[in-house]
Amino acid sequence: MVVNIESNINGKREKWEISTPLINTVLELIRATYEDDEVVEIINPTDCNNLSRVSEFFEYILKYPKDVKIPKVIVKDNKDIKESNVQNNPLGSDIVCFSGGIDSTAALLYQMEQNKNSIALWCDYGQTYKEPERKAVREICEKLSIPLYEATVDLSELIVLGTERFKHVFPARNLLIAAIAVSLNPQEVILAGLSDELIVPDKSPRMYSEGSTYLKHKVYSPFMKMTKAEVLSVWKKKWNNILTVDETVSCYSNAGDCQDCSSCAKREVAKIASKYSSEFPKVFTNQAELISNHWFSRIDKFDNPRRDEILISLNELFYKITPDLQEKVKFYLDKYYDEVKEWQKHLDSLSTVIDEEQNE
Numbered sequence: 001m002v003v004n005i006e007s008n009i010n011g012k013r014e015k016w017e018i019s020t021p022l023i024n025t026v027l028e029l030i031r032a033t034y035e036d037d038e039v040v041e042i043i044n045p046t047d048c049n050n051l052s053r054v055s056e057f058f059e060y061i062l063k064y065p066k067d068v069k070i071p072k073v074i075v076k077d078n079k080d081i082k083e084s085n086v087q088n089n090p091l092g093s094d095i096v097c098f099s100g101g102i103d104s105t106a107a108l109l110y111q112m113e114q115n116k117n118s119i120a121l122w123c124d125y126g127q128t129y130k131e132p133e134r135k136a137v138r139e140i141c142e143k144l145s146i147p148l149y150e151a152t153v154d155l156s157e158l159i160v161l162g163t164e165r166f167k168h169v170f171p172a173r174n175l176l177i178a179a180i181a182v183s184l185n186p187q188e189v190i191l192a193g194l195s196d197e198l199i200v201p202d203k204s205p206r207m208y209s210e211g212s213t214y215l216k217h218k219v220y221s222p223f224m225k226m227t228k229a230e231v232l233s234v235w236k237k238k239w240n241n242i243l244t245v246d247e248t249v250s251c252y253s254n255a256g257d258c259q260d261c262s263s264c265a266k267r268e269v270a271k272i273a274s275k276y277s278s279e280f281p282k283v284f285t286n287q288a289e290l291i292s293n294h295w296f297s298r299i300d301k302f303d304n305p306r307r308d309e310i311l312i313s314l315n316e317l318f319y320k321i322t323p324d325l326q327e328k329v330k331f332y333l334d335k336y337y338d339e340v341k342e343w344q345k346h347l348d349s350l351s352t353v354i355d356e357e358q359n360e
């Protein structure tokens with residue numbers, strides 16, 4: 001499998017192929033996982049001499065959803081292999097792993113606010129929703145005058161193979177994009193994971209700490225302590241004159257904003273809870289069953305912010321949601337009244353990014 005990069009800097013386009021031991025290793029791990037191999041052997045692509053630790057890390061990244069079967073990862077020593085990891089010249093910029101969605105776009109806006117140079121890296125790996133993403137990433141980068149690198153690697157056949165097992169999860173996707181990013185030798189890699197995504201292995205604290213060591217570049221998220229609604233509360237106050245959220249895209253269909261998938265549902269919850277928007281989103285009706293069965297059945301187990309934001313947003317539009325949802329909202333709002341009120345106050349007052357790094 002080949003990874004192609006096309007850069008577009010001030011309208012100047014350049015194209016080249018990239019290959020590093022790390023990228024090839026991650027691709028091999030993805031292939032073996034999708035093809036359901038029992039065992040996959042790789043040559044250690046990192047500087048870490050503790051091979052079982054490296055193997056554990058990769059198995060951890062691949063194993064999501066938690067009960068999914070993955071191959072055993074055997075890591076072999078790389079000491080006989082000549083160093084083929086020729087480092088590019090330092091890029092002098094950070095790379096923001098960019099999908100055109102709310103979180104990674106907010107990361108670009110935050111980088112601009114901090115006066116940090118960034119290059120956006122988007123990856124077309126054959127995802128079914130790549131066309132709306134491609135359109136959004138190009139338009140956003142042009143509007144923000146941020147250089148865009150587009151990586152292409154065709155994994156569409158594997159994705160088809162794994163639809164049943166992985167649904168919308170693409171194992172090690174973020175690790176692959178981060179591996180492509182470090183091959184360009186940036187200062188830092190920004191991978192915009194949220195506080196409610198820390199269970200996703202390649203957006204987890206372990207990815208940011210251990211992953212940074214293996215990738216020899218700092219991989220970090222400015223939003224590790226924030227939910228999507230918190231990010232939007234800040235966006236509304238700080239960045240909306242630069243770019244609106246409607247210019248971003250995060251949807252599992254190839255139509256862009258289908259208003260009928262779980263990604264659209266999450267996005268609308270955040271928009272309403274943060275008061276970014278007050279318009280009734282069709283997805284609250286279209287996905288009423290998902291919300292009622294899938295979300296409310298586990299709502300006691302959700303982290304407080306996630307629970308609170310679901311309740312805040314549905315309550316905000318109470319008279320427009322289905323009777324079944326109304327009943328549930330009433331019940332749980334009663335149960336979690338104080339907690340929800342407090343979170344709502346917090347969202348209303350939040351006006352800056354809660355970035356540990358800036359507060360150090």
Ligand SMILES: [Zn+2]
Nearest residue numbers: 251258261264
């Ligand atoms: Zn959708």
